[in-house]
Amino acid sequence: MPVTFHLKRTPTVPLEAEVLTPDVIGGLSNAEIRALTVYHGKRQLPLGEFFDVEGEKCEDLVLHGTMPKVRWVGRAMSKGTITIHGSIGMHLGAYMTGGLINVHGNAGDWIGAEMKNGFIHIHGNAGGQVGAAYRGALQGMRNGTIIIDGSAGLEVGMRMRRGTIVVGGPTRDFTGLQMKGGTIILMSGAEIRTGAWMKRGTIISLKPLQMMPTFAYAAHLNPVFINILARTLAPFGIRLPNEESEGAYALYSGDRSIPGKGEILVWQPGA
Amino acid sequence: MYWGGNPAECHPRHFTKYTIMQKSKFLPRGRKDRTMVLVDIRETKSANAADIFLQIKPGKDFELITILRAMIKDEYVADEQINATGLTRETLDDLIRRMKAAKFGCMFFGMGLSMTRGKHMNSAALLMLAAEMNAFTKFVAMPMRGHGNVTGADVIMRWQTGYPFGISFNRGYPRYNPGEFSTVDVLVRGDCDAAFIIGADPGGTMPQPAIDHLKRIPTIVLDPHITHTSALARVHITTAPQGIAAPGTAYRMDELPMPLKPALKSPYPSDEEVVRRINEAIARKPFWLPDGSQPQMLTRQV
Numbered sequence: 221m222p223v224t225f226h227l228k229r230t231p232t233v234p235l236e237a238e239v240l241t242p243d244v245i246g247g248l249s250n251a252e253i254r255a256l257t258v259y260h261g262k263r264q265l266p267l268g269e270f271f272d273v274e275g276e277k278c279e280d281l282v283l284h285g286t287m288p289k290v291r292w293v294g295r296a297m298s299k300g301t302i303t304i305h306g307s308i309g310m311h312l313g314a315y316m317t318g319g320l321i322n323v324h325g326n327a328g329d330w331i332g333a334e335m336k337n338g339f340i341h342i343h344g345n346a347g348g349q350v351g352a353a354y355r356g357a358l359q360g361m362r363n364g365t366i367i368i369d370g371s372a373g374l375e376v377g378m379r380m381r382r383g384t385i386v387v388g389g390p391t392r393d394f395t396g397l398q399m400k401g402g403t404i405i406l407m408s409g410a411e412i413r414t415g416a417w418m419k420r421g422t423i424i425s426l427k428p429l430q431m432m433p434t435f436a437y438a439a440h441l442n443p444v445f446i447n448i449l450a451r452t453l454a455p456f457g458i459r460l461p462n463e464e465s466e467g468a469y470a471l472y473s474g475d476r477s478i479p480g481k482g483e484i485l486v487w488q489p490g491a
Numbered sequence: 492m493y494w495g496g497n498p499a500e501c502h503p504r505h506f507t508k509y510t511i512m513q514k515s516k517f518l519p520r521g522r523k524d525r526t527m528v529l530v531d532i533r534e535t536k537s538a539n540a541a542d543i544f545l546q547i548k549p550g551k552d553f554e555l556i557t558i559l560r561a562m563i564k565d566e567y568v569a570d571e572q573i574n575a576t577g578l579t580r581e582t583l584d585d586l587i588r589r590m591k592a593a594k595f596g597c598m599f600f601g602m603g604l605s606m607t608r609g610k611h612m613n614s615a616a617l618l619m620l621a622a623e624m625n626a627f628t629k630f631v632a633m634p635m636r637g638h639g640n641v642t643g644a645d646v647i648m649r650w651q652t653g654y655p656f657g658i659s660f661n662r663g664y665p666r667y668n669p670g671e672f673s674t675v676d677v678l679v680r681g682d683c684d685a686a687f688i689i690g691a692d693p694g695g696t697m698p699q700p701a702i703d704h705l706k707r708i709p710t711i712v713l714d715p716h717i718t719h720t721s722a723l724a725r726v727h728i729t730t731a732p733q734g735i736a737a738p739g740t741a742y743r744m745d746e747l748p749m750p751l752k753p754a755l756k757s758p759y760p761s762d763e764e765v766v767r768r769i770n771e772a773i774a775r776k777p778f779w780l781p782d783g784s785q786p787q788m789l790t791r792q793v
Contacts (some may be wrong), residue, residue: 232684236661239791261684262661262779265605289682292789310671330672335744348670355668387549394612413553413609433554476568477560 227285240304242300348373418482496601651671737761
């Protein structure tokens with residue numbers, strides 16, 4: 221029986237609720253959960269002030285409500301699941317090391333920022349800085365998977381080190397900025413400056429991209445690793461084409477300004 | 492090297508007092524010993540003062556700086572890519588040769604770089620270029636700040652908190668995250684339920700959603716003049732203008748503090764006095780953190 225949270229009072233200023241993680245909630249009784257401290261702006265208030273809580277002592281959390289101002293949900297979680305029905309605010313699953321987050325709605329910026337492991341699935345749109353490094357940090361997400369069905373904002377996967385990000389809709393500028401590793405898959409392409417200052421890592425786009433001037437065309441190919449990636453992502457309804465009869469990937473390498481060994485693969489049907 | 496700025500019209504004393512005209516021990520001939528490069532999307536009045544004027548296509552600053560970062564490391568960039576920025580390979584080769592041959596290079600960047608598409612990453616690109624030029628010769632980069640004491644605000648925030656802007660204190664310790672805590676983003680998202688504006692006019696400069704939110708919430712303005720923001724504020728407190736009727740310290744663009752002596756008397760209190768009295772009134776209220784509570788850190792330490 222999962223612990224269920226229904227938003228009863230809409231926060232007027234950002235509500236920082238980093239206690240909403242399976243690690244904290246898992247061992248607590250219903251009364252203890254309602255007494256947990258959240259930050260409404262600078263004021264410390266009990267969680268029960270904002271949420272109706274049902275259930276106790278369970279590592280599966282279900283949140284209901286429109287919560288674009290609720291931040292830091294699932295911060296540093298290592299186990300369990302969080303399911304969100306409605307929209308959620310910034311820093312969802314930041315620093316997480318394991319477990320699963322499902323959002324049936326939209327999410328804010330900094331999803332899975334600096335995460336080490338785990339799985340995040342956003343069924344709606346996401347904001348910017350998905351899986352990114354916080355300002356001043358050298359590495360973004362270290363591992364794990366983020367799947368976004370809708371669109372995403374600026375600086376997706378900024379400075380990420382390892383792991384996979386899949387974006388179904390279009391992303392905005394600076395996707396894969398300063399990437400150090402990992403894989404970003406863009407099903408509907410991106411705006412400008414994709415892969416700027418990449419050191420390593422892979423960006424796969426199924427739509428044409430406007431390339432940075434410091435990327436050079438290398439070859440057309442059907443890499444074998446795409447088949448393995450496609451098999452891993454198939455359960456989520458993501459299809460990566462790689463049949464030679466269908467087309468090929470144009471490989472661009474860069475960013476020469478670093479100089480980096482990153483690669484951008486752009487799918488070209490019929491090539 | 493000026494990038495995306497027009498100092499001839501916006502900072503008219505910059506050339507003569509600081510950058511190109513002054514004679515010095517190592518540059519005894521002043522202007523003749525220096526090379527000035529201007530990079531902009533249109534030919535402004537500053538172009539007359541420049542030795543080299545590079546007219547680039549709008550929105551290509553980040554691309555051009557990234558090309559320069561590649562070319563100073565002798566990485567190959569294709570001709571058509573260089574031409575797409577509006578310049579030619581010969582121009583860039585000449586520019587890089589001059590940059591590497593310089594004894595001391597200084598880059599100044601204006602709003603044409605920092606406020607166009609790409610924003611902070613455009614500035615970051617130029618700062619990275621300046622940092623990497625130090626492999627060859629001394630190079631620095633400095634923003635061309637706007638009116639008022641904006642540098643002072645950054646400097647004070649920096650030594651008080653460690654960060655120049657975009658800071659939140661809600662946890663009891665300063666946290667820095669531009670985009671989350673920077674003024675325009677907070678207002679556009681409607682994250683704040685009160686605004687205290689001192690020495691600025693967001694009502695005249697910020698996007699419409701931010702202005703709409705300022706109208707919704709109690710906004711308090713401290714300004715010597717009636718501004719656009721005063722018109723939509725709940726409270727406007729007229730203060731004495733700094734440097735004219737109130738003493739203070741202004742920071743020059745290169746972060747040099749300059750004491751200001753008032754020349755006139757004003758019937759209005761200074762900004763400092765108003766803020767001090769507000770602080771005293773707040774100090775009489777109970778402390779906002781519960782007794783014995785410690786800041787709950789939100790950093791990576793779990």
